[in-house]
Amino acid sequence: MRPPQNLGPAIETTELAKRYGNQTALAGLTMSVPRGEVFGFLGPNGAGKTTAIKLLVGLIRPSAGQGTLLGEPLGDRETRRRIGYLPELFRYQEWLTAREVLVLHSELAGIPSVMRARESDSALDTVGLVRRADDRVGTYSKGMQQRLGLAVALLGQPELVFLDEPTSALDPVGRHDVREVIRSLKQRGTTVFLNSHLLTEVEQVCDRVAVIDRGRVIAIGALDEVVGSASGVRVRVNGLTTVAEEQLRTHGGFTVEQDWYTFQAVSDEEVPALVANLVRLGGQVHAVERQTGSLESRFLELMEATGHS
Amino acid sequence: MIGAPIFVIARLTIREASRRRLLLAVVILTLVLIGATTWGFAILTSLPCRNGEPCSPIESKILAATLLILVAFMFSFILTLGAVFITAPAVVSEVESGVALAMLARPIRRSDVVIGKWLGLATILAGYTLVTTSIEFAAVSVFVGYTPPHPIMASTFLFAESLVMLTLALLCSTRLPPMTGGVVALILFGLAWIGGIARAVGEALGADTVRTIGQVTTLILPTDGLWRGALFSLEPSLLLQGAGSGRGFAANPFFAIGPPPPEYLAWAAAWVVAILGLAVFSFNRRQL
Ligand SMILES: Nc1ncnc2c1ncn2[C@@H]1O[C@H](COP(=O)(O)OP(=O)(O)O)[C@@H](O)[C@H]1O
Ligand SMILES: [Mg+2]
Numbered sequence: 001m002r003p004p005q006n007l008g009p010a011i012e013t014t015e016l017a018k019r020y021g022n023q024t025a026l027a028g029l030t031m032s033v034p035r036g037e038v039f040g041f042l043g044p045n046g047a048g049k050t051t052a053i054k055l056l057v058g059l060i061r062p063s064a065g066q067g068t069l070l071g072e073p074l075g076d077r078e079t080r081r082r083i084g085y086l087p088e089l090f091r092y093q094e095w096l097t098a099r100e101v102l103v104l105h106s107e108l109a110g111i112p113s114v115m116r117a118r119e120s121d122s123a124l125d126t127v128g129l130v131r132r133a134d135d136r137v138g139t140y141s142k143g144m145q146q147r148l149g150l151a152v153a154l155l156g157q158p159e160l161v162f163l164d165e166p167t168s169a170l171d172p173v174g175r176h177d178v179r180e181v182i183r184s185l186k187q188r189g190t191t192v193f194l195n196s197h198l199l200t201e202v203e204q205v206c207d208r209v210a211v212i213d214r215g216r217v218i219a220i221g222a223l224d225e226v227v228g229s230a231s232g233v234r235v236r237v238n239g240l241t242t243v244a245e246e247q248l249r250t251h252g253g254f255t256v257e258q259d260w261y262t263f264q265a266v267s268d269e270e271v272p273a274l275v276a277n278l279v280r281l282g283g284q285v286h287a288v289e290r291q292t293g294s295l296e297s298r299f300l301e302l303m304e305a306t307g308h309s
Numbered sequence: 310m311i312g313a314p315i316f317v318i319a320r321l322t323i324r325e326a327s328r329r330r331l332l333l334a335v336v337i338l339t340l341v342l343i344g345a346t347t348w349g350f351a352i353l354t355s356l357p358c359r360n361g362e363p364c365s366p367i368e369s370k371i372l373a374a375t376l377l378i379l380v381a382f383m384f385s386f387i388l389t390l391g392a393v394f395i396t397a398p399a400v401v402s403e404v405e406s407g408v409a410l411a412m413l414a415r416p417i418r419r420s421d422v423v424i425g426k427w428l429g430l431a432t433i434l435a436g437y438t439l440v441t442t443s444i445e446f447a448a449v450s451v452f453v454g455y456t457p458p459h460p461i462m463a464s465t466f467l468f469a470e471s472l473v474m475l476t477l478a479l480l481c482s483t484r485l486p487p488m489t490g491g492v493v494a495l496i497l498f499g500l501a502w503i504g505g506i507a508r509a510v511g512e513a514l515g516a517d518t519v520r521t522i523g524q525v526t527t528l529i530l531p532t533d534g535l536w537r538g539a540l541f542s543l544e545p546s547l548l549l550q551g552a553g554s555g556r557g558f559a560a561n562p563f564f565a566i567g568p569p570p571p572e573y574l575a576w577a578a579a580w581v582v583a584i585l586g587l588a589v590f591s592f593n594r595r596q597l
Contacts, residue, residue, distance in 0.1 A: 020596065057414045059597045077416050085414040089407035093321075095328040107317050108415035152411055 010035045010160050010191040011056060013067030016074075017215070018051050018060065025051040027215030028065060033208070035159075038182055038192040040206035040223075042199065042295075044303065048215040049195045050088050053162050056193070057085050070159060081110055084153035088164040088195075090146055094138030098129055098148050101137060102155060111156045123151035126181060142169040150181065160191045167198065179205050203227075203295045211299060213306050219298075227298045232291030233266045233274065237283040244281035251277070262291065314417040318425025319432065326395065326433050335391065339441045342387075346380050347448040354453050367547060373455035374545050378563055380449075381463060381543055384442060385536055388471035392434055393494045396478035398487035399426045400592060405486075410597060420589040427479055427585055431472055438468040459542035466539035469577065470532050474498060476584045477530065483592040501526050505533025531577040537565040538574075 011033040018026040026048040033039045043049050054060045056067065058075040072079040092101045102120035111119055124133050127147040137145060146169040153161055163182075167175045175198075182205045185192050196202050202209060203223065210220040219226050236259045240248075248254065251274050254263040266274055271288065278285055326332050354373050358364035364372070400423065403409040413419065442464040450456045457463060474494060481490030504526025511520025527534045540563065549566075 054597065059410065059413055077418065080414060080416040083414070085411065087407060087410040087414075089410060091407040092411065093325070093408060095325060104317070104321065105411070105415065108314060108412065108417055110416060149411070 007035060008071055009033055009068075011039075011067065011069055011193065013056075013065065013074075015065035016052070016055060016062050016067050017064040018048075018055060019063045024215060026055065029067075029212070029215065029217065031210055031217050031220055033191065033193065035191050036186070036189050037207040038186050038194060038205050040202035040209035041193060041195045041212070042197065042202060042209055042299065043212040045197070047212045049212065050164055051215075052212070053085075053088075053164050053193070053195055057083065057162060081156070082159045084155065084158035084161040086146075086149045086153040086161075086163045086166050088168070090149035092137050092145065092148055092152070095136060097134050097136055098124065098140070098151070099133045101148060102151060105152050105155055109156050119155055120151075123154045126154060126184075127151045128177060143171060143174055146170060147174065147177075150178065154181070154185075157188075158190065160193065161185060162193045162195070164195045165197070166194070167196070167201065175201065199295045199299055209295070211302055213303070218302055218306060223295070227293045227295050232293075233263050233271055234287075234289040234291055235261045235263070235275070235278065235285060236287040237261055237278050237285050240278070240281060240283045244283065247281060248277070259286070314415075314421035315425040315428065318422055319429035322399075322426050322429025323433060326429075331395065332433065332437075335437065336440075339387070339437075340444070342383075343441065343445050343448060346383070346445070347452055350376055350380075350449055351452045354455075370455060370545060371547060373449070373453055374457065374543065374548055375563075377449060377455070377457055378540060378543050380445065381442075381467065381539055382563065384438075384445070385467055385470055385539065388434070388438060388467055389474045389498060389532070390495070391437070392430075392471040392475040393478045393491050393498075395433070396430055396475050397482055397491035397494065399430065399479060400482040400588075401485065401487055401490065404595070404597060413597070419592050423479065423483065423589045423592050424585065427476065427588075430475055430479070434471055434475060435468055438464055438471065442467060457543045458545055462542035463539045466535050466542060470535040470539065473530065473532050473535065473577065473581060476581050476588070480584050480588040480591065483588050483595060497530050498532055501530035501532045502536075504529075505537065528576065531573070531580050534569045534573050535577060538569045541565040541568045 009032045011031075013029050013031055016026065016029040017024070029048070029052055041049055041052070051060070055062050056069055056074065058069075058077075058080060061075065067074045069076070069079055070082055092098075093104070096104065099120055102123055103116050106116040106119055107113075121130075124130050127150050129144065129147055129151060132140070132144065137148065140148065146166065150163070150166060153163065163178075167178050170178065179201065182192050182194065186205075186207075192205075194202065194206060206223055208220075208222050209226050211218050211226070238259050245256075248261075251263055251270070252265045254261050256262075263274065268290075271290075275285055275288060350373070353376060354369055358368050400409075403412070409422070412422070442460070446457065446460040446463075477497065478490060478494045481493055484490075485493065504523045506523070507519050508523025508527055511517065511523055544565065
């Protein structure tokens, strides 16, 4: 089910804030999440990611600011029919079976009774829990409970799914499975709000990311905008004299670590000229590597810039 | 509407109690208790009254009625404690574990959870009270040959008394950890019990201050007044006539001169509704 076009953003907030006593959990979140995309929400521990999700889902009320969810004001009860949510602290009735948990949530979500069994089965299948579907949740491992949580979030084909650290308890296979689930959600037009600190994971599935720190957005945009286009090149050279090194400054700034020279700003077209120059200056070139920007390096840069270290 | 969230939660609550074998354990223990009390009853009422002479029918009846009142007191105790123990964790444990997060993200109100749980727990309590007290009264009637004047009224009052405690424990459960909530509820129960006695003593001795303080406690937590309703329903007219003028009787926690007035019952009902409303209010404000 593809959402109709031109509906406006899935999520929009202005200066959304939450305080607990004199503790500020979220200082002022202003952002917009377009529909149909996988949105990565990143930030260090305690940045306010979970608080932001709880505010968006309507579990807690903002202390200030406002926002809309699928076009409706935050906290609107009916809108919750159209969303799915996997909490960071995921726990389900341990005395029920996984299938019963799903049927319960189908009931609460207002899914018509004739569709409940089918919806539950399909969610169980998606997360790979069919074989254990009739065992009590109390007998599940943490990872299986997280898979169940993902199944609960997928019930009823929501338009928007919130996943708060969805792979925290999963092994590499489980993480891979979750990425596949996210991709298939995107394919059917679902907006996914992914809260994670696993940057490689975010890099693999997200179209767009926001980095928050102490409750404020410090970077937001399409993934490659935030990461920045690849611009560096690493070359392994030996035999360069200090004089030769001086002359290399024409290619912009660089750093040296043993035989590795890293040039920060050299475009694709300039690489052959750089190599030719190195050879001309008497260097023996062993390797040339294009440096691709990574979300991780960008993230660390941002953290450093804001005073984390 | 059977599919409404309140009823979904109520059914879930009942299912939890049966899945956790709480009901089974309690029912088995209670049956043992009923068997034991009935047996003790049969023995005591068949003993001779003086010098080997059998008791007169009136003496037998008074003895049976008195014993049954003590058994009813035991039930009131079990029901009250049971109501507090099953209710004290009801809301808070789900908030603390995180179960509530996923549930409350559904299109339901927080009041659906509170009222649904209240409904489910009250149903369990009603079923339990009805079944166990009926068996007890029936067993005494069959094996001892004594039937109290208003057995159904008595069961209803016992249920109402424990429903008051259930509602109070539910209110505690929206804020306090299970253990704390349970202890707070039970301490209040103890105060109300002493308050009830104070009121009766004050009345009997004409000590107005004591009476007023007692009166206030029975209004703040209407358990003792309802217990006296159960008592009165179990007292045969014989017992009441004998007590008639004796002022000291009024102070006896196992004796009631008259039924609670209708205003008091209305107050108790309003109290339950108000405390339930307060529980909803309190849970609505709670941070998750
Ligand atoms: N219920 C609460 N009471 C008090 N402080 C809270 C509460 N929930 C979160 N916080 C505080 O708010 C900040 C942000 O928390 P959180 O949103 O969980 O961060 P994140 O998910 O990004 O790690 C933290 O400093 C945390 O201690
Ligand atoms: Mg978090």
